[in-house]
Every structure is written in C-alpha cells, then in structure tokens.
Amino acid sequence: MAILNILAYPEKSLLLPSDKVDDIDDTLKKLIEDMGETMFEAPGVGLAAPQVGVNKRIIVYDSNADSPESDDPESDNSIKEFTALINPEIIEASGKIVSEQEGCLSVIDYNADVKRHDKVLVKALDIDGKEIQFEAQGILAVIMQHEIDHLDGILFIDRISILKRAIYKKKLSKKLKNQ
Numbered sequence: 001m002a003i004l005n006i007l008a009y010p011e012k013s014l015l016l017p018s019d020k021v022d023d024i025d026d027t028l029k030k031l032i033e034d035m036g037e038t039m040f041e042a043p044g045v046g047l048a049a050p051q052v053g054v055n056k057r058i059i060v061y062d063s064n065a066d067s068p069e070s071d072d073p074e075s076d077n078s079i080k081e082f083t084a085l086i087n088p089e090i091i092e093a094s095g096k097i098v099s100e101q102e103g104c105l106s107v108i109d110y111n112a113d114v115k116r117h118d119k120v121l122v123k124a125l126d127i128d129g130k131e132i133q134f135e136a137q138g139i140l141a142v143i144m145q146h147e148i149d150h151l152d153g154i155l156f157i158d159r160i161s162i163l164k165r166a167i168y169k170k171k172l173s174k175k176l177k178n179q
Contacts, residue, residue: 004038004052018057018151035060036082046143048150057087059147066140088124093117099142
C-alpha cells in the first residue's frame with residue numbers, strides 16, 4: 001500500500017466532474033486500498049478519488065465515523081476500517097442541519113459551517129461490484145454529501161457565502177505568494 005498525494009485547492013482538476021467506473025479490476029482495488037490508507041494518514045474521515053488525482057467516481061470513508069467512540073480520545077481507535085463506494089449517488093435527501101466547522105483535506109487551513117441535509121439515501125457499488133443502498137444520517141450524511149460533491153467537482157467552499165469564500169481565496173492567494 002502507498003500514501004497518495006492529496007491535491008489542494010486551487011488545483012483545477014478538483015473542479016471537474018468525475019467519470020463513472022465501468023470496470024472493477026485489481027488496479028482499481030489497489031487504488032481504493034491506497035486511498036483508505038491515505039485518508040487515515042492525513043487524517044480524515046473521507047476521501048474522493050479526484051482528491052488524489054484520479055478522475056473516477058470513487059470515495060472511501062471511515063466505517064466508524066458515526067460511532068460515538070470515534071470522538072472519544074480515551075477510546076482505542078487502533079482498528080482503522082474504511083468503506084469504499086463506487087459510482088455513489090444520493091437518490092433521496094431530507095431534513096436540514098448545519099455541518100459545524102466542516103473541513104476538507106483539499107482545502108487547506110479552512111473550516112466553515114455548511115448547510116447540509118440531515119438524512120440521505122445513497123446508492124452505489126461496493127468493492128466487489130455489488131449494488132448497495134443505505135440511509136445515512138448526521139455525520140455520515142454529511143460525509144456522503146461532502147465526498148459525492150467532490151465527484152461532481154464541488155468543494156465545500158462552493159457551499160458557503162460568497163463573502164466567506166472570497167475571504168478564504170484572498171487569504172490563500174496571499175499564502176501562496178509568500179511560499
């Protein structure tokens with residue numbers, strides 16, 4: 001397994017929609033394993049293939065992200081398990097929540113409150129190509145929306161106010177000039 005390079009905004013490829021996966025082969029399974037390892041190393045709770053430079057509709061997420069123990073610093077979270085979704089899509093959404101201080105491995109040094117749906121119904125293929133469907137609520141629903149947005153070329157900063165986005169872009173521009 002390998003740790004992959006995570007692309008950062010303003011990388012233009014992050015803003016492109018991803019292609020559907022037609023064939024699940026060993027190369028794709030290796031990419032998924034590497035994405036899982038990269039996500040935990042970063043550390044994050046979700047990662048989309050475009051974030052590692054692969055324009056395919058694949059996401060991985062921490063299988064235990066919605067577990068109460070995942071926020072408990074006293075708990076032994078040494079078992080790292082991830083779930084992969086291929087060609088995921090949200091087929092139903094309901095309720096409203098604010099994802100407080102949402103962040104992204106590709107949006108450096110910035111967090112913001114983002115309006116999201118509280119509950120989503122997701123349809124996808126698993127790593128074996130079997131069609132699955134599940135309901136996600138709360139933090140898991142936020143992860144699904146965030147990662148599937150990546151597959152559509154949308155970053156969480158595209159879902160905040162124009163003013164907050166402009167402030168972030170100005171701050172980032174200044175930071176990049178000073179490097």
